[in-house]
């Protein structure tokens with residue numbers, strides 16, 4: 251379980267084996283690296299202000315090689331994405347216990363209800379993809395208990411308690 255919303259920690263660092271991580275300065279850089287290594291570039295993370303791409307290969311000595319590039323979304327577009335970002339909390343049952351998952355997602359939509367609906371769809375698909383093998387979380391069993399626009403989440407005063415720190 252991770253202490254804050256978002257997926258970076260959920261994915262976690264690789265603990266097995268050695269690895270080298272390179273950072274590309276632009277998209278052309280990571281594309282060139284991937285071509286040279288005979289591998290492909292894929293999107294591995296996304297938030298309102300950036301998209302992270304990664305390419306992975308294995309060196310001749312067995313060292314895992316990765317190249318990362320974080321694309322910073324231009325400010326105007328980033329602010330539009332921030333306005334759409336929702337924090338979604340979902341719960342499901344595992345052996346009689348409740349298992350909670352929280353994700354930040356950026357749904358498409360024009361009305362509030364459309365955004366909330368799509369936020370739940372994206373979050374449940376994401377949790378299923380990332381966690382099904384670990385706790386059995388699935389689209390069919392996850393129930394939303396919270397859908398909050400990220401901007402409201404940040405400015406909403408706490409109810410006199412400690413700041414809310416949802417669990418992943």
Ligand SMILES: [Zn+2]
Nearest residue numbers: 349350385387
């Ligand atoms: Zn779970």
